[in-house]
Amino acid sequence: MPVAAIAAESEDDIADSIADKIKDYREGEIDVPTGEHVRRWAGQFDPLVQRSILVETRHFLEKRYISKGIAENFISGLSRNSNLAGRNPATFWAGVGFLRLQERSQSQCDMLAILSDVLCNAFGVTCARQTAANGVYVYIDDAIFSGRQVLDDLRRWINGWDISDCTVHVICIGSHKSGRWYAARELGRIAGLRQIDIRWWFDAEIEDWRKEGNGEKVDVLWPTYPPGKWCLSKNKGVYQYVPSDQYVNNWWTKCPDDAKKFNPRPPFNGERNLGFESEAGRGILEQAFLQRGAYICSLSENPNKNMHPLGYHKLNGPGCGTLLTTYRNCPNNAPLVLWWGDQDASYPLNQWYPLMPRRTRTANRVDDLPEENAF
Known part of the structure; x- marks a missing residue:
């Protein structure tokens, strides 16, 4: 969609179009998604990035949602x-x-x-x-x-x-x-x-090969370093990265192997990026999903070892990060913010409202x- 057309849309219009895109998600099992449902999910993110999240979510669903x-x-x-x-x-x-x-x-x-x-x-x-x-x-x-x-x-x-x-x-x-x-x-x-x-x-x-020179082609979430700063380590005399988000920081502290395997994506210099509305929007989406996913990880005292902010994965790192979802279910390989949580359940599941609540395996x-x- 042209940039001017997107800019002219209201957030309500974008939320309504997202709901329409996933209207057959788990049809007959859960309530049909509405614009209000989408807005409630997006409202859990920082107000400054909610519009970008809605725009990018609509874009990846248009490309990757299998009805x-x-x-x-x-x-x-x-x-x-x-x-x-x-x-x-x-x-x-x-x-x-x-x-x-x-x-x-x-x-x-x-x-x-x-x-x-x-x-x-x-x-x-x-x-x-x-x-x-x-x-x-x-x-x-x-x-x-x-x-x-x-x-x-x-x-x-x-x-x-x-x-x-x-x-x-x-x-x-x-x-x-x-x-x-x-x-x-x-x-x-x-x-x-x-x-x-x-x-x-x-x-x-x-395309999910996270390797140098492949950043603009990779079709899963692959964050650059989250907002933070570099500081000189007193122990080793080398510069280390310290994230500013408390939940990302806690995740790195609790899961040092994930931090070691966090291979950041080199930012793409072009205006557009394959699979995303824009490079700037992709960066916002990746950071927001990473940070809120780290928050979700923090809610469990004994999380599954394969649970990462950007989705379940047997390998260490931020998670699988797939944005591929289907009408029948959202995979646990997808970012936690998309599927984790249940408002009708007890703590900690009621601490997050999912966009696409996941059916567990039976x-x-x-x-x-x-x-x-x-x-």
Whole structure:
């Protein structure tokens, strides 16, 4: 949107447009988001940056929020893709084995339900079969983040059932580049020995390699140093960075390994930045999400070791920082300020009001789809 047009908008208008963008988020499970809901969430940030946060939030949701319609269109188009299904997709899909391997996450069942509807309407085929008549299996999910989910699922299946001589199509709507690379590398070590061909299909790839020279391309939150100052260390005689935000400072003190792995992003010199409305707006968003995320981390006396201000991550640092969310749930890899908290719960969850309250994982709903064959 042109800068002049954005400047002419009121904050209420921007909040209303954000609510409209995520109107199908967890539809039927929670109240439909409204402009008032968005304004209440934004009101928890410093008043001086609330407008920038609203502008940048709308921008990243427009680019990275996967609505149910987007998921359905991608899966529908892929079902007829000749590179996947060949010249006779009806015959191809009739012989495929559809893997249901996730033990706790509901995302695979949800995506299989969409795929089953698409295939049933187009070819009279469902996703009930788990064995493959044509040596082809499909593993589907909404997104790949760290790559651990798909890696653990397929490795357990391959080793547990002694799988060999087949093709596995991994289908997801969004894929983080480093996560897919990691999963592909580790699975390749197994698949190559068993003559398993693993192929990857995704609608959007998220650039998340935090490396020098890649700052303007990285599509996840990667903060520069937060506001603060450098001071001379009395112990080592070297300059150290001291953040001015008390919660960031407390987080660094409590989690020294995170502080050591905090590799700041070099600011981008251009006026615009891929994935963000502006470089200035990106900087404000990153700092605000980092600081408020550090506040959330401070509320727990014994936080999960993978919990970081910008989202859950097994690696030390500020967190995953993904801004990819879907209509069915907000991943815990996303910044805490987006999903953490529950106003109807007791302390500490009632200390933060989330924009996109997260559904926690439960046992996989195996009854969502009839089971014709087990392995």
